[in-house]
Amino acid sequence: MPTYTDLTAHPAHQQLTKSALYPPDLRQGRLTPHRLQQYKTHTAGFDLLYATQRLDDNILVNLQQLADEAGIIDQFLAMKQGQVMNRINGYESENRQVLHTACRDIFSASPLAAEASAQAKNELRKLQNFLAELADGSLRNHKGETFTTMIQVGIGGSDLGPRALYHALAAYSLPDRKVHFIANVDPDDAAAVLQGIDLSRTLVNVVSKSGSTLETLTNEELVKTAFRQAGLEPAHHFIAVTGQGSPMDNPTAYLRSFYMYDYIGGRYSSTSMVGGVMLGFALGYDAFVDILRGAADMDTGAEQRDIRKNIPLLLALIGSWNHNYLNHETVAILPYSQGLIRFAAHLQQCDMESNGKEINRDGTALDYQSGPVIWGEPGTNGQHAFYQLIHQGTSTVPVEFIGFRSSQYGQDITIQETSSQDKLLANLLAQSLALATGQDNDNPNKRFPGNRPNSLLIANRLTPYTMGSLLALYEAKIVMQGFLWNINSFDQEGVQLGKKLATQFLDHMAAMAEGDYDGNGDELGWAMLQATGIREIEK
Amino acid sequence: MPTYTDLTAHPAHQQLTKSALYPPDLRQGRLTPHRLQQYKTHTAGFDLLYATQRLDDNILVNLQQLADEAGIIDQFLAMKQGQVMNRINGYESENRQVLHTACRDIFSASPLAAEASAQAKNELRKLQNFLAELADGSLRNHKGETFTTMIQVGIGGSDLGPRALYHALAAYSLPDRKVHFIANVDPDDAAAVLQGIDLSRTLVNVVSKSGSTLETLTNEELVKTAFRQAGLEPAHHFIAVTGQGSPMDNPTAYLRSFYMYDYIGGRYSSTSMVGGVMLGFALGYDAFVDILRGAADMDTGAEQRDIRKNIPLLLALIGSWNHNYLNHETVAILPYSQGLIRFAAHLQQCDMESNGKEINRDGTALDYQSGPVIWGEPGTNGQHAFYQLIHQGTSTVPVEFIGFRSSQYGQDITIQETSSQDKLLANLLAQSLALATGQDNDNPNKRFPGNRPNSLLIANRLTPYTMGSLLALYEAKIVMQGFLWNINSFDQEGVQLGKKLATQFLDHMAAMAEGDYDGNGDELGWAMLQATGIREIEK
Numbered sequence A, B: 001m002p003t004y005t006d007l008t009a010h011p012a013h014q015q016l017t018k019s020a021l022y023p024p025d026l027r028q029g030r031l032t033p034h035r036l037q038q039y040k041t042h043t044a045g046f047d048l049l050y051a052t053q054r055l056d057d058n059i060l061v062n063l064q065q066l067a068d069e070a071g072i073i074d075q076f077l078a079m080k081q082g083q084v085m086n087r088i089n090g091y092e093s094e095n096r097q098v099l100h101t102a103c104r105d106i107f108s109a110s111p112l113a114a115e116a117s118a119q120a121k122n123e124l125r126k127l128q129n130f131l132a133e134l135a136d137g138s139l140r141n142h143k144g145e146t147f148t149t150m151i152q153v154g155i156g157g158s159d160l161g162p163r164a165l166y167h168a169l170a171a172y173s174l175p176d177r178k179v180h181f182i183a184n185v186d187p188d189d190a191a192a193v194l195q196g197i198d199l200s201r202t203l204v205n206v207v208s209k210s211g212s213t214l215e216t217l218t219n220e221e222l223v224k225t226a227f228r229q230a231g232l233e234p235a236h237h238f239i240a241v242t243g244q245g246s247p248m249d250n251p252t253a254y255l256r257s258f259y260m261y262d263y264i265g266g267r268y269s270s271t272s273m274v275g276g277v278m279l280g281f282a283l284g285y286d287a288f289v290d291i292l293r294g295a296a297d298m299d300t301g302a303e304q305r306d307i308r309k310n311i312p313l314l315l316a317l318i319g320s321w322n323h324n325y326l327n328h329e330t331v332a333i334l335p336y337s338q339g340l341i342r343f344a345a346h347l348q349q350c351d352m353e354s355n356g357k358e359i360n361r362d363g364t365a366l367d368y369q370s371g372p373v374i375w376g377e378p379g380t381n382g383q384h385a386f387y388q389l390i391h392q393g394t395s396t397v398p399v400e401f402i403g404f405r406s407s408q409y410g411q412d413i414t415i416q417e418t419s420s421q422d423k424l425l426a427n428l429l430a431q432s433l434a435l436a437t438g439q440d441n442d443n444p445n446k447r448f449p450g451n452r453p454n455s456l457l458i459a460n461r462l463t464p465y466t467m468g469s470l471l472a473l474y475e476a477k478i479v480m481q482g483f484l485w486n487i488n489s490f491d492q493e494g495v496q497l498g499k500k501l502a503t504q505f506l507d508h509m510a511a512m513a514e515g516d517y518d519g520n521g522d523e524l525g526w527a528m529l530q531a532t533g534i535r536e537i538e539k
Helices: A011-019 A033-038 A057-069 A072-081 A100-104 A114-136 A160-172 A187-194 A214-229 A273-283 A285-301 A311-325 A343-355 A387-392 A420-437 A464-485 A493-513 A523-531 B011-019 B033-038 B057-069 B072-081 B100-104 B114-136 B160-172 B187-194 B214-229 B273-283 B285-301 B311-325 B343-355 B387-392 B420-437 B464-485 B493-513 B523-531
Strands: A040-043 A046-049 A084-086 A149-153 A178-182 A202-208 A238-243 A256-260 A330-335 A373-375 A399-404 A454-459 B040-043 B046-049 B084-086 B149-153 B178-182 B202-208 B238-243 B256-260 B330-335 B373-375 B399-404 B454-459
Touching: A011 A057, A011 A311, A033 A040, A033 B523, A040 A311, A046 A311, A046 A464, A057 A311, A072 A084, A072 A100, A072 A311, A072 A464, A100 A114, A100 A285, A100 A464, A114 A256, A114 A273, A114 A285, A149 A214, A149 A273, A160 A178, A160 A273, A160 A285, A160 A343, A160 A464, A160 B187, A178 A187, A178 A273, A187 A214, A187 B160, A187 B420, A202 A214, A202 A273, A214 B420, A238 A273, A256 A273, A273 A285, A285 A311, A285 A464, A311 A330, A311 A454, A311 A464, A330 A343, A343 A373, A343 A464, A343 B387, A373 B373, A387 A420, A387 B343, A387 B493, A399 A420, A420 A454, A420 B187, A420 B214, A420 B493, A420 B523, A454 A464, A493 A523, A493 B387, A493 B420, A523 B033, A523 B420, B011 B057, B011 B311, B033 B040, B040 B311, B046 B311, B046 B464, B057 B072, B057 B311, B072 B084, B072 B100, B072 B311, B072 B464, B100 B114, B100 B285, B100 B464, B114 B256, B114 B273, B114 B285, B149 B214, B149 B273, B160 B178, B160 B273, B160 B285, B160 B343, B160 B464, B178 B187, B178 B273, B187 B214, B202 B214, B202 B273, B238 B273, B256 B273, B273 B285, B285 B311, B285 B464, B311 B330, B311 B454, B311 B464, B330 B343, B343 B373, B343 B464, B387 B420, B399 B420, B420 B454, B454 B464, B493 B523
Parallel strands: A149 A178, A149 A202, A202 A238, A238 A256, A330 A373, A330 A399, A399 A454, B149 B178, B149 B202, B202 B238, B238 B256, B330 B373, B330 B399, B399 B454
Antiparallel strands: A040 A046, A046 A454, B040 B046, B046 B454
């Protein structure tokens, strides 16, 4: 059983604090070809280049010590083996295992968490059968036509991860299969999606673990109404992905039901049926299994104790170096791949909901920073947008670049002897160098300060396998940072107060609809409705 | 002529620095109904509620003094009147006027910058004629069919702002009109868009002020090739929006040409022809004029010297209070409207490219923070994602909420006596209150620290008019912060080094394609190509 210690209590923390007073300089020739080759590692299809971080061999030794002292790998293994890690010692908490890795631990004869992996395999078999029925035509609509469209209704973890993966891999879609997403309770979200869809050939995949998520139930009802108005029976079109025994676990209301389990948090659930049903529909069963294979390989690579041979662990430690020691408050995720257009939004959830915490695992307030703000957009678009601040702003923003040697569609054009893909990659390399080395100039406006830390993840092509690997890479990085910061990365109590107050506002609105709300009992709520002009209340 | 002074040199700065030691507390009943009503103002269709900021009357007086001492409104007027504000004193710089406001100063008999407004009106007349030809059928494709689709090819300011506006207003599209965007040099971006479009009924709007933007020219060529492969003549489908005399200002190659002028920076160009041609095609001419009308009204409202009657000015000052005095490094823009899904990405560019600077207007290094990191996603999606960190993280993230009392489509559903729109608004109000007031609890994991500053912009509905007003609101906020920080918000020298290095990489790649690249002359570049596995080089 690993011991849980605060970041600041580790001996290596003192060393790193000292080193941070004079971090290595990357300018004026100090970034050498030798350093580029030396600060490079490989895991499950990805190379990580980190010569453009403000690191040296000494700091890397201290980071290795920190990883060992914090028992990061021991904790990662304990997680994979099913230890109850989602808890706060001495206080009421969710008290759950954390087993998203079990969803893809299906290729080995002896999975680390056998029961969870068996449950995952069972759901996979159900999915395989369902997809086969769609493919061989035994499952069709009432007119005998095939289903061509899926709408995924979910929010948060039931939306962002699956959506990011769908966009990333849409290039490999089966012919005549298309997916849309409805997440926001804003009725305009659903209205925009429902416009111009042939509902009779559409499956609706409703995803909610609890079966009681307000936004999802509201949108499910809104979409059901559209089906009924079109003369269609929702139970012949709707699929449920939910927890066993939830209010949605009701076979009469759904064409098929798939299960998710409470040992998988929403934001880590893309490789469960939460992503699987939709991705299987869009890409086919084999492609979904390839995603799982990539994730499984990265999960295995992440067990390496040598930080220089383990990308997730090294990225986690470099992140802490930049955040806790060099005091940079945010991290930009900048993928040079249009397919990854929603990947930063997924990581925003996965990282910030996991590690945006202010107490440790004993309920004591932290005396150091936990999770950073995560943001980003695909390059080269970003270059024409916010890169100005990253190069010349008064804040330093550490960057994690992601790139691929080949494009997905392979539809390219050569202009001036280089392809578009070459131009994309040339920009990626140029930005990494420019941020690190900077440039002097007599004109202060043309001066680039340099020393802006960044790293570069690169793989051959964005495929189901590499997407699975990349997803698992960041999931592992995030939980490893949580272990290092000694926080519970698996709950989300911070969303509860807003929910509670929203329910109060809705109670007021409902009471007003019945004509019996007088503004008493919640002066501030009444004043908000009045001041915003959302409801005029006569007192 | 206003004088340009550093933020830290103003007398009000000292007062604010003192006040920041003990900022007002919003918890435990201190946020009152009276305060909600008092800290509220209105400009051009929007209410701003700012009772949930850590402000009091005293600090507001100091912020008013700061605005007056910095001459923010004088500088804003000087900008609108055509003063050369895009410059660094004593150094080579762009030396241009800054006249995006002139694009919409077309409703008054005496515009502040008469020549620029006359040029804008001239382009508007050309646009009106072009749209009328499309509507009355005098302009059709070679088969006599109408045009139904437009692809906008542009990047940065020629993409993000127009795209954000299109998404925001797509609910009001003309029947059978649809717009797609290609920005990224990643060939997969264009490939994904070109899939499944009927090119014969498509217009391509190529937008580049210089007529030489690498990404845009590459994508233009890629799309032209697709047209030629489909047996279509690009000159019968392509439209140019470019600077007069640019390489793209060539009537034989384009069906129509519209002009943009160098006194309008890319990121401020959405209300010029850069956005106008596409928005006019999608929404009709009158709707585009409504956007301009909303922007013009906000531009006029922004001239108010009383900070409590001027939303952009007040937001600019509150932003500085949170950033320079309370030391919060980022700002989250959280719109409770699915239509605004890309608005934060536009502001990321407009704000961070404008104000991510480290020297003042005399070329001296700043000794205070300039522009913050801007990020955000629509609520309620964000609530299920990164709000955990905003509520309980170790960093404080100031939030700017945006909401609308009614939805766009009006397609709603009532469940438990409240509509989806009610639920959306209830969540919006709940989040604003929860962040400000926080909540105590015996369980430290259920504690909410509160005092997390936020403000709330609200209007009746997201329409062309309110979208124009909202756009101009943020444009004004951004330039006013630039005036306060004494920086040039109108150039972007920080993007140049990356461009230069990218060209070097492309030269290497082109030379290798010809077989004569030996890796000499740029050791680091060679090593990057080698280390990333993008090119294997035999030495």
